[in-house]
Amino acid sequence: MTSVPDVEGALDARTLVHRTRSFRSVSALLAIAFLVVLGLVSLLAPLLPLDPTTTDLAARWQPPSAEHWFGTDELGRDYFSRVVYGGRISLTVGILAMAAATAIGVVVGLVAGYAGGRLDDLLMRFVDFLSSIPWMVLVIVVSVFLKPGLWTIILVIGAFSWMATARLVRAETLSLRERPYVGYARYIGVRRVLVVGRHVLPDAAPTIIVAATASISNAILTESALSFLGLGIQPPMASWGSLLETAQDSLQAAPYLALIPGILILLTVLSFNVLGDALRQSVSEGGA
Template sequence: MTAATTLAAVRQRARSFRSAPAIAAAGFLAVLALVCLLAPLLPLDPTTTDLAARWLPPSAEHWFGTDELGRDYFSRVVYGGRISLAVGVLAMLTATAIGVVVGLVAGYARGATDEVLMRLVDFLSSIPWMVLVIVASVFLRPGLWTIILVIGLFAWMPTARLVRAEAMSLRERTYVGYARFLREKPRRVVWRHVLPEATPTIIVAAAATISSAMLTEAALSFLGLGIQPPMASWGSLLETAQGSLARSPWLALIPGLLITATVLSFNVLGDALRRTVVERGDA
């Protein structure tokens, strides 16, 4: 490969992240994360009720209006965003950790180990996630950590499949074969040679898992199986607002739009990462 070809490939990968959609998505997520992280330092009060100020429309005093108890809805949305993002990130970390371990072991070990692990993945993937969540909710107390655990434990299968395919390809590379020839321990070969090369694929899978986890949490909270009061997430705000659509439609519209924009932003960044991985492989 010539220096000119390498430079062209680098420039092409950089353009994937300089596109208008990727920049807009990154900017939106950065602002959202900053506001949610700094929420305790801001003059926001999501719990104080004022029955005389119920159902107020958006105004200069209450940017997003007030809810059925007269609480400032902007504060509720910001603190709900903290929960929704926390669920997405922590569930993603859980699912990615399990999926990476299973995928690396299955893809590198091959044989009976690969067969057993992939049949387990097939079995879990065939069960509707709602059934798994309902069964889990019978044994676990509803709450934040329960929903993170449930989503993380039942969302790792796609990551495992992707990492397994990547590990199977990397296993046949010359430098990996040379490491095996030198009788390096399999754990060391995977850690030093396979995992670093599979990292771009893992990052792409992680970005998709965050979107999936946030949508799952929103669906569960909307059905009353997720975040429980007094804690609120965007999904639980949607569930609460369904009884006031005729009176105050913005109570449902605002968290719904934020869920859509956040998931779309993660998907746009994931697509930019995917293109970068593909261009990296072609280079």
């Protein structure tokens, strides 16, 4: 006769198999490998022999070669160094803006979903109001009144990209608050903050993780668009978006100046989206 612990162990193993199977696809493995390499290069950039600021007018617009892997730009700067340090900025913006947006969205979603009633209606109408405004218009208007820079762009993106996360967390909270153990905790008089922190938030964590993954790619795209319009990262700093902006005047002489950061933005956003899909599939299969 099979014991209860054996059955629980088999169920846990089955759940683990389902959750890891989503990451075995070629696309998921390639996405994870690309993001790991990109993250390591960005973190180790200060330790590498890279100089993104030294100019050499005699060597400008050189094509990719053994000496300059990505060629040189209009001022003769090594473009590989510029792209690596630009990637550091783009990833920093993506991760920090995601953290800010996720924090705001989680708090609003938990409060709205658990409290319900008028407070839920008020918060959701506010979310609907912000969502009805085109995000690019909203971010551009706010950016005009703030001094352009790294922290400004992080603040602006984080402050106006949390609405989707709030909706997801609210929907998950509405479901979780009807669970028997949550109802029992309320019945015995456990404070709301403790109920949410101990029961609702941990069970909503998979949904939050999936939403956070999507937020990173959205933040990178937003930063690239703003920097391309001249409202984002300002010189001497460079991001992939600002590199695209400066490459406009040299498309005929050096098309690689636009192609390289453009391809990296595409691959990075695609990798985060693939990772998010794998996480979403893992969560659904694990809960099935």
